[in-house]
Structure formats: structure tokens, C-alpha cells
Amino acid sequence: MNINELILEFIDGSSTPEMDKSLFNELANNEVAQQKLKKFIEIENSFVTGNSYFQPSAESVNQVFTQLGFKKTGLFGALPFLQSNFIRYSVPAVMTTLMFVFTYNYFFNDDDKNNLTNSKNNLATFTSPQINNVIETNKNNDLNNGMGKNNKLSKINENNLNNISNNTVKYIYKEKFVAVGNNGNMQYFDNKDDLKEYFDSNLKNETPEKSKFSFQNVIEINESDIFENSLSITNLNNNGLNNFENKEYSNLSIKEESNFEFTINFFPTFDLKSSTMNPEKLSSFNQLGFNALYKVTDKFKLGLEIQQETFLQKFEEDDEFNRTLIYTQRPNFTNIGAVVKYNILDKIFVYTSVGTNTEFSGVYNRVRLGREFYNIFPLDFDAGIEHSALHYSFNNNRYSSFKFGIFFGVKF
Amino acid sequence: MKLQIHKNYKIKSDSELVDLLRDKKRISEKAFEAIFDRYSYNVNAYVRTVIGDADDSADIFQETFIRFYNNIINGAEITNLQSYLIKISRNLCLNYKRDKKNNVEVEDFHKIVNEENFYENQELLEIVMRALDLMDDKYKEAFVLKKIDGMKFEEVANVLDLTLEGAKTRVNRARIKLLEILDPYIKDLEFKDK
Numbered sequence: 001m002n003i004n005e006l007i008l009e010f011i012d013g014s015s016t017p018e019m020d021k022s023l024f025n026e027l028a029n030n031e032v033a034q035q036k037l038k039k040f041i042e043i044e045n046s047f048v049t050g051n052s053y054f055q056p057s058a059e060s061v062n063q064v065f066t067q068l069g070f071k072k073t074g075l076f077g078a079l080p081f082l083q084s085n086f087i088r089y090s091v092p093a094v095m096t097t098l099m100f101v102f103t104y105n106y107f108f109n110d111d112d113k114n115n116l117t118n119s120k121n122n123l124a125t126f127t128s129p130q131i132n133n134v135i136e137t138n139k140n141n142d143l144n145n146g147m148g149k150n151n152k153l154s155k156i157n158e159n160n161l162n163n164i165s166n167n168t169v170k171y172i173y174k175e176k177f178v179a180v181g182n183n184g185n186m187q188y189f190d191n192k193d194d195l196k197e198y199f200d201s202n203l204k205n206e207t208p209e210k211s212k213f214s215f216q217n218v219i220e221i222n223e224s225d226i227f228e229n230s231l232s233i234t235n236l237n238n239n240g241l242n243n244f245e246n247k248e249y250s251n252l253s254i255k256e257e258s259n260f261e262f263t264i265n266f267f268p269t270f271d272l273k274s275s276t277m278n279p280e281k282l283s284s285f286n287q288l289g290f291n292a293l294y295k296v297t298d299k300f301k302l303g304l305e306i307q308q309e310t311f312l313q314k315f316e317e318d319d320e321f322n323r324t325l326i327y328t329q330r331p332n333f334t335n336i337g338a339v340v341k342y343n344i345l346d347k348i349f350v351y352t353s354v355g356t357n358t359e360f361s362g363v364y365n366r367v368r369l370g371r372e373f374y375n376i377f378p379l380d381f382d383a384g385i386e387h388s389a390l391h392y393s394f395n396n397n398r399y400s401s402f403k404f405g406i407f408f409g410v411k412f
Numbered sequence: 413m414k415l416q417i418h419k420n421y422k423i424k425s426d427s428e429l430v431d432l433l434r435d436k437k438r439i440s441e442k443a444f445e446a447i448f449d450r451y452s453y454n455v456n457a458y459v460r461t462v463i464g465d466a467d468d469s470a471d472i473f474q475e476t477f478i479r480f481y482n483n484i485i486n487g488a489e490i491t492n493l494q495s496y497l498i499k500i501s502r503n504l505c506l507n508y509k510r511d512k513k514n515n516v517e518v519e520d521f522h523k524i525v526n527e528e529n530f531y532e533n534q535e536l537l538e539i540v541m542r543a544l545d546l547m548d549d550k551y552k553e554a555f556v557l558k559k560i561d562g563m564k565f566e567e568v569a570n571v572l573d574l575t576l577e578g579a580k581t582r583v584n585r586a587r588i589k590l591l592e593i594l595d596p597y598i599k600d601l602e603f604k605d606k
Contacts, residue, residue, distance in 0.1 A: 047537065055453060059470070068477075070441045395442060
């Protein structure tokens with residue numbers, strides 16, 4: 001038996017102890033034999049590592065099943081580049097989102113465009129004499145050096161008007177008290193007692209009337225108060241400043257609002273199919289979720305959500321004896337999906353999402369109708385009702401599970 | 413109760429799946445899919461290796477499974493599913509090859525591999541497949557059945573209608589021939605990753 005045969009028998013695991021002994025003796029003294037062994041192994045290994053090399057093409061697979069009148073399991077079952085479960089379920093999710101965005105832009109976006117135009121027109125009123133007078137008053141009092149230091153309103157002018165929409169500003173209203181010195185320096189206080197305490201401790205011998213300090217109320221403009229129903233400068237003009245007229249005010253502050261919205265949700269829901277099936281163990285985060293949204297326009301937001309929840313699943317199959325077996329289960333799912341949120345009224349919104357779970361066992365979609373609440377405790381909240389569904393297939397049959405419930409979210 | 417969806421047909425034996433092919437369409441479809449998922453790689457590997465041309469081998473690959481299904485529906489009895497599928501594809505390959513001649517020469521191989529740093533840019537498997545094209549079909553198919561499809565020597569002998577010793581000899585001659593062809597190119601490799 002020559003060295004080639006000895007090596008191949010050894011690689012195949014079919015060599016006898018005598019063959020092994022001969023091979024090892026040869027390898028110990030023969031460098032060529034050593035190289036041969038290495039090269040044989042290298043060639044053999046190329047078939048182990050090249051496992052996808054002979055995978056049939058998607059077209060071939062489709063041809064086979066089509067010609068036999070069969071279908072391959074899954075929406076894209078026969079397409080190798082889409083055979084990953086993640087791709088199979090995320091593609092419809094992305095497609096649905098894109099379709100929604102397209103539909104929205106095609107049918108509804110004119111309204112938003114008008115709003116944007118209006119907002120620019122509204123900004124234009126900002127240059128009206130009345131508003132200018134306010135700013136000038138502020139400047140005269142040198143108040144912009146104080147709280148209004150970062151105040152955007154004072155920086156708006158005709159040159160940058162087109163770059164600013166009312167979607168980017170939020171008005172904060174809060175009454176404060178200020179002591180204004182003759183030199184223009186200011187000291188702010190949340191209430192009169194604090195102001196009095198300040199004087200008592202620092203200016204003992206001076207009364208407000210006699211001192212070089214004067215007292216004023218400082219007003220920040222707050223969306224949740226006098227401008228609750230509007231973000232437009234017009235309303236700031238027509239409503240806000242009229243309200244100011246009877247007060248002493250010294251400042252007008254505008255804060256920039258973030259384009260991102262983050263919410264933690266709690267959503268107790270129940271299955272619309274009655275069942276006594278309960279999970280062996282519920283996830284610690286069951287019925288909790290998180291979403292991150294980006295504000296595309298004032299009304300329209302896009303983003304992602306991740307949620308822990310259960311769906312009741314019932315499906316059946318025929319066994320080899322034509323008996324129908326019914327299976328029931330309620331797995332813990334971690335669902336990840338794309339979100340579209342649209343404010344149909346000022347604070348009333350529709351929230352839709354579509355996605356899949358981390359086990360890729362189906363596609364879910366969710367619809368919420370809710371209301372937003374601002375500046376409570378002092379957080380922002382939303383709450384409402386929701387309907388969700390999980391669509392899945394078993395043995396080429398499609399099934400759906402539905403849930404209904406409420407949701408409650410805390411924004412930050 | 414926890415249940416793995418889509419898994420039940422995949423754990424059935426070959427003979428169970430073949431029996432289910434003759435059942436009603438819904439069950440037959442699932443059984444066929446399970447068989448296809450189990451052996452399509454092996455059949456495609458054999459056909460691609462023996463035929464070489466991608467388009468022609470795709471046609472033979474498809475025809476193999478269609479013939480297989482029709483044969484089973486028409487009552488064919490089989491004992492070894494993989495061997496049966498390979499035999500169908502082998503017959504189709506032989507018919508295809510009858511009018512074809514393998515014109516690839518060793519010089520052609522060296523020319524291809526030496527051009528444009530082919531060796532440096534390709535997986536070793538790609539080079540091995542090119543080298544296999546240089547061999548007679550009888551060695552090539554013995555090699556692919558044993559080393560790529562993972563058949564036992566007994567199964568290789570059954571498919572190729574050889575004795576056990578004959579099958580072993582063919583496979584080993586193919587391996588030695590392959591090493592001779594690839595020797596100049598494997599020198600540089602020599603366990604470079606190790």
C-alpha cells in the first residue's frame with residue numbers, strides 16, 4: 001500500500017492499526033508525505049467550509065415547485081436572499097410603512113403644506129408694530145440680557161423667517177417676580193415670599209419703593225396655558241400679547257422643541273378569542289413597551305417600537321390518520337416594528353405599527369387611538385385604546401390572533 | 413404546551429415522507445418540501461459538478477425533482493431516497509453528456525488559474541471545482557458523491573453500479589488526481605490561517 005492510500009484510509013477513518021503504524025513511520029521520516037497529508041486535508045476541508053456553494057438558485061427552486069403546482073412555505077420561501085426570517089418579516093413591515101407614508105403624502109400632505117405656509121405667514125405678523133413694540137420694550141429694559149438670553153423670538157427677523165417654522169418652537173409661560181435694578185441687572189424669584197426674603201437678607205435697609213430696585217412680574221409664555229391651542233405666532237400676537245397688556249411683563253421666552261419623542265407604554269389588553277390557556281411564565285416586562293418617534297411634520301411622526309406581550313394562538317393540522325389536531329399556545333413575544341403616528345386633531349392621534357417578533361413566528365400590526373396630555377406632574381402623557389393582531393402560518397395555513405385593550409404612555 | 417411550528421415534517425424519515433407524497437395534495441406538498449429541503453443541495457452539487465454549465469445543470473436539477481415526484485405518484489418503490497434522486501439526476505446527466513465532450517485540458521486550467529491572480533481571489537472550493545472539470549466523469553461523479561454528498565462507499569457503489577472496492581478505488585483515484593492538479597497552487601496556501 002503506497003503513501004497516498006495510507007493517507008486516504010487514515011482520513012476516511014477506515015485504516016487498520018497496522019496501516020496507522022506504517023503511516024506514522026512514513027510521516028516521521030518523510031517530509032513529502034507530511035506535505036501530502038496536509039494538502040489532502042486542505043482539499044477535504046474546502047468542501048466542509050464551502051457549504052453554500054451548491055445551494056440551488058431561487059429561480060430553480062421556484063421552477064420545481066411551480067411545475068408541480070406547489071408553493072414553497074413562506075412569502076419569499078424560495079428566494080435565498082430573502083430566506084432569512086428577519087428579512088421575510090421586516091420587508092412587509094417596511095413596505096407597509098412606505099405605503100402609508102406615500103399615501104399620506106399624496107392625499108394629506110397639502111394640508112400640512114398649507115399649515116407650514118400659514119405658519120410662515122403667521123411669523124410674518126411677528127414683524128407687525130405691536131410685536132415689534134414688545135421686543136423694543138424688552139430691549140429698552142435690557143431684559144434680554146436676563147432670562148431672554150437664549151430667547152429665539154428676539155432673533156427672528158425677515159432674513160431668517162423662511163428658515164423657521166412654527167414646528168420648531170414651543171412657548172413657555174410662567175409668572176415670575178423680578179427685581180430690576182437701575183443699572184438693568186435683574187434677580188428672578190418664583191414667588192413674592194422669595195423676593196421678600198431676598199430683600200430681607202441682602203437689602204435690609206432698603207424697601208422696594210426706596211431702593212434702586214423695581215419690581216416686575218416676569219412672564220414666560222407656556223404652550224399649556226394661554227397658548228394651549230396654538231403654536232402660531234399669530235395667536236401669540238392676538239391672544240398672548242393681549243393677555244400681557246394688563247400685566248407687567250419683562251420677557252418673552254421661546255424654547256426649541258425636540259424633533260424626537262420617546263415614550264414608555266403600559267398596555268393591558270385581552271385576547272378576543274376566549275381561552276383558559278395561560279403562559280407557564282410571563283415576561284417581567286409583559287405589556288410594557290418603548291417607542292422612539294421622529295417628528296416629520298407637526299402632525300406626522302415616524303419611528304420604531306419594541307414591546308413585550310403575549311398573543312393567544314390556535315391552529316390545527318391533520319395527522320396521518322386524517323384526525324384534526326388543535327394546538328393552543330400563548331408565547332411571550334418581543335415585538336419590534338415600524339410606527340406611524342398621525343395627529344388627526346390637536347391632541348388626538350392615531351398610532352399604527354407593523355413588525356415581527358424576535359422569534360420571527362409571524363407579523364403583528366397594532367392600531368391605537370389616543371389623546372396627548374402635556375405638562376402634568378410635570379411630564380407629558382398619552383392614553384387611549386388599542387387593537388392589535390398577530391398573523392402567522394402553520395403548515396401553509398394562515399391564522400390571526402386579535403387583542404383589544406387600553407394603553408397608557410409616559411413621554412420624556 | 414409549546415410547539416415548534418413548521419418542524420413536524422422535517423423530523424420524519426425518508427420512507428415516511430415518500431409514503432406521504434401519495435397522500436392528499438396538502439400533505440403531499442408538505443412532504444415534498446421536506447424532501448426537497450433535505451436533498452436539493454446534494455442533487456444540485458452532483459449535477460453542477462458533473463455538468464459544469466450553470467444553466468444546463470439548473471435544468472437537470474429541476475427535471476430531477478419533477479421526475480422523482482411523478483415516479484413516486486406512479487407507484488415507484490424506493491429503498492434509499494438519496495440514491496434514488498442521484499440516480500435520476502445521473503441518468504439525466506448521462507443523456508446530456510452523450511452528445512457533449514469535455515474539452516477542458518490541464519493547460520487550460522493552469523492558464524485560468526494563473527490569470528489575474530485567480531488563485532488569490534477565489535475560495536479553494538472554486539479552484540477544486542475547476543480542477544474536477546479536468547477529470548473523467550466517472551472519477552468526478554464518484555468524488556462528488558463521496559466527498560460532497562457525503563455518501564458511504566456502499567451508496568456510491570449502488571448509484572454507480574460498482575462493487576464496493578470499485579467505488580473506493582474510483583473515489584481515491586479522483587482524490588489523488590485532484591491533488592496532482594492542485595499541488596502547485598496549494599503550496600502557497602500551506603495552512604496560512606493556522
